[in-house]
Amino acid sequence: xxxxxxxxxxxxxxxxxxxxxxxxxxxxxxxxxxxxxxxxxxxxxxxxxxxxxxxxxxxxxxxxxxxxxxxxxxxxxxxxxxxxxxxxxxxxxxxxxxxxxxxxxxxxxxxxxxxxxxxxxxxxxxxxxxxxxxxxxxxxxxxxxxxxxxxxxxxxxxxxxxxxxxxxxxxxxxxxxxxxxxxxxxxxxxxxxxxxxxxxxxxxxxxxxxxxxxxxxxxxxxxxxxxxxxxxxxxxxxxxxxxxxxxxxxxxxxxxxxxxxxxxxxxxxxxxxxxxxxxxxxxxxxxxxxxxxxxxxxxxxxxxxxxxxxxxxxxxxxxxxxxxx
Amino acid sequence: xxxxxxxxxxxxxxxxxxxxxxxxxxxxxxxxxxxxxxxxxxxxxxxxxxxxxxxxxxxxxxxxxxxxxxxxxxxxxxxxxxxxxxxxxxxxxxxxxxxxxxxxxxxxxxxxxxxxxxxxxxxxxxxxxxxxxxxxxxxxxxxxxxxxxxxxxxxxxxxxxxxxxxxxxxxxxxxxxxxxxxxxxxxxxxxxxxxxxxxxxxxxxxxxxxxxxxxxxxxxxxxxxxxxxxxxxxxxxxxxxxxxxxxxxxxxxxxxxxxxxxxxxxxxxxxxxxxxxxxxxxxxxxxxxxxxxxxxxxxxxxxxxxxxxxxxxxxxxxxxxxxxxxx
Numbered sequence: 195x196x197x198x199x200x201x202x203x204x205x206x207x208x209x210x211x212x213x214x215x216x217x218x219x220x221x222x223x224x225x226x227x228x229x230x231x232x233x234x235x236x237x238x239x240x241x242x243x244x245x246x247x248x249x250x251x252x253x254x255x256x257x258x259x260x261x262x263x264x265x266x267x268x269x270x271x272x273x274x275x276x277x278x279x280x281x282x283x284x285x286x287x288x289x290x291x292x293x294x295x296x297x298x299x300x301x302x303x304x305x306x307x308x309x310x311x312x313x314x315x316x317x318x319x320x321x322x323x324x325x326x327x328x329x330x331x332x333x334x335x336x337x338x339x340x341x342x343x344x345x346x347x348x349x350x351x352x353x354x355x356x357x358x359x360x361x362x363x364x365x366x367x368x369x370x371x372x373x374x375x376x377x378x379x380x381x382x383x384x385x386x387x388x389x390x391x392x393x394x395x396x397x398x399x400x401x402x403x404x405x406x407x408x409x410x411x412x413x414x415x416x417x418x419x420x421x422x423x424x425x426x427x428x429x430x431x432x433x434x435x436x437x438x439x440x441x442x443x444x445x446x447x448x449x450x451x452x453x454x455x456x457x458x459x460x461x462x463x464x465x466x467x468x469x470x471x472x473x474x475x476x477x478x479x480x481x482x483x484x485x486x487x488x489x490x491x492x493x494x495x496x497x498x499x500x501x502x503x504x505x506x507x508x509x510x511x512x513x514x515x516x517x518x519x
Numbered sequence: 520x521x522x523x524x525x526x527x528x529x530x531x532x533x534x535x536x537x538x539x540x541x542x543x544x545x546x547x548x549x550x551x552x553x554x555x556x557x558x559x560x561x562x563x564x565x566x567x568x569x570x571x572x573x574x575x576x577x578x579x580x581x582x583x584x585x586x587x588x589x590x591x592x593x594x595x596x597x598x599x600x601x602x603x604x605x606x607x608x609x610x611x612x613x614x615x616x617x618x619x620x621x622x623x624x625x626x627x628x629x630x631x632x633x634x635x636x637x638x639x640x641x642x643x644x645x646x647x648x649x650x651x652x653x654x655x656x657x658x659x660x661x662x663x664x665x666x667x668x669x670x671x672x673x674x675x676x677x678x679x680x681x682x683x684x685x686x687x688x689x690x691x692x693x694x695x696x697x698x699x700x701x702x703x704x705x706x707x708x709x710x711x712x713x714x715x716x717x718x719x720x721x722x723x724x725x726x727x728x729x730x731x732x733x734x735x736x737x738x739x740x741x742x743x744x745x746x747x748x749x750x751x752x753x754x755x756x757x758x759x760x761x762x763x764x765x766x767x768x769x770x771x772x773x774x775x776x777x778x779x780x781x782x783x784x785x786x787x788x789x790x791x792x793x794x795x796x797x798x799x800x801x802x803x804x805x806x807x808x809x810x811x812x813x814x815x816x817x818x819x820x821x822x823x824x825x826x827x828x829x830x831x832x833x834x835x836x837x838x839x840x841x842x843x844x845x846x
Contacts (some may be wrong), residue, residue: 416649
């Protein structure tokens with residue numbers, strides 16, 4: 195069994211636990227400091243990809259996340275073998291990520307409000323969507339409808355998982371059918387597009403949020419380079435298919451730096467959740483206003499600055515300013 | 520198999536490899552002379568009025584749509600339209616649709632719902648147009664919304680895959696109550712070329728990718744993605760387009776009849792359940808141990824626990840970076 199022992203460091207590699215080189219500005223970053231800045235480069239604002247569990251810890255109220263369906267396990271229905279068999283890829287990904295598949299879902303509170311949260315993990319076979327990821331998105335949506343709590347999906351995925359063939363393609367239909375029901379039930383759905391959100395995930399639930407939020411400079415794209423190579427030979431301009439490109443083309447509502455994402459979600463939920471009704475179908479005035487002031491106070495306390503322009507999508511969107519907020 | 524389908528005697532002394540057989544099937548599905556939506560409708564319908572434009576940006580000639588009368592029924596027909604010669608192909612962008620095509624389809628599907636007309640779609644597309652013009656006008660959004668609309672449209676939808684059913688571009692018009700496929704058609708999550716380019720890092724392995732993805736209509740029937748396969752006449756649909764259209768017509772009318780007997784609520788609920796159920800998975804006996812950073816201790820622990828918790832995998836688990844895929 196080829197167990198790769200970590201005794202011999204690779205050439206040019208720093209001890210993996212200490213330093214990370216920023217791929218954008220080439221700055222050497224001390225990992226502990228990088229973790230403190232939510233894995234955003236303090237120099238250039240580059241947003242590193244983060245595992246699902248880290249993302250969840252950033253977003254939810256501490257200790258409130260209850261994972262559901264962690265035991266869903268993908269199967270190799272096609273007997274798929276490319277350069278190595280699909281089950282081997284699954285085991286390798288499971289070992290390196292500690293997850294069973296590329297999505298984690300559960301319920302949590304964010305700013306005191308219960309939500310149904312599903313987060314994808316790019317580290318697991320490129321965050322690709324097979325039957326288990328589709329099922330988890332679907333169950334997150336169903337829980338949102340059943341409990342009438344907002345649905346939040348954080349996407350980070352290369353698209354549909356080819357090794358599951360047309361079953362993976364059907365996950366687009368499965369997740370969209372659920373999202374349509376979420377919308378019909380007037381349950382808010384926030385879609386967060388992290389780097390990268392491409393292929394079948396972008397072309398299904400990720401693009402149709404009530405509010406679409408993208409992380410700065412996230413790659414968001416339907417047709418990948420390798421897919422369109424050979425089919426179409428077009429020169430692509432720099433910055434093509436990045437979050438800012440989609441902002442200017444009208445498919446993303448806001449570009450929000452990671453440090454502000456939680457506050458942004460809290461603020462949006464404050465608007466999208468209808469205040470509770472009293473017996474005669476009118477909003478309860480006190481109930482409608484109390485949480486807002488409570489939330490504003492909480493928001494200010496958490497972010498350290500309560501200035502309203504810290505939620506301005508355009509200024510947050512520029513990469514230079516992002517981590518300093 | 521292809522030889523048998525085409526009624527040819529098997530090439531003597533040189534049996535075709537299974538890979539070559541599947542690749543021949545893929546080529547058959549792509550045959551330029553296969554009938555596309557307009558050719559089929561011309562034979563199937565007594566009357567057809569094509570409608571144009573998405574009311575937002577333009578008209579996409581790679582997707583055609585219109586009102587048809589078939590066997591006395593008013594229906595809406597929507598389908599992909601490849602060209603049959605170079606000139607028509609250039610005009611129709613080689614059958615690769617832009618977002619306007621899907622938005623036109625959605626507009627007309629909503630109209631079908633309002634006027635209680637069943638929807639019939641013909642699917643034959645390699646994939647949505649992968650260029651910048653389609654991307655920046657939101658091909659992903661158009662496909663997502665079209666899939667979502669079809670999953671809840673309150674009128675019967677019959678889908679016929681007539682050639683290539685290529686990835687999200689095909690699915691954008693392929694969500695329905697009944698999904699039929701012509702014998703030599705294919706249906707896949709990504710084109711064999713795209714799959715080979717990503718997983719094998721070489722487009723030359725396309726045939727192998729087609730085999731691995733089990734793209735043929737017969738295999739998709741086994742998976743339950745396709746409900747019935749319609750046999751093609753002679754040596755394939757391209758040899759007798761009119762007979763192909765007549766065969767499709769018969770099966771489609773049959774299904775429109777049976778779908779018409781359901782209440783709209785039952786119909787939509789059954790369609791939802793169908794797509795909700797797709798995709799096999801199992802429930803593992805215990806959750807895997809969380810690994811923060813894979814050091815040697817973690818790896819060894821992982822290897823031991825993998826053996827215990829995942830007896831399904833009989834192959835020796837290998838460590839190493841997993842491939843990253845995108846579609």
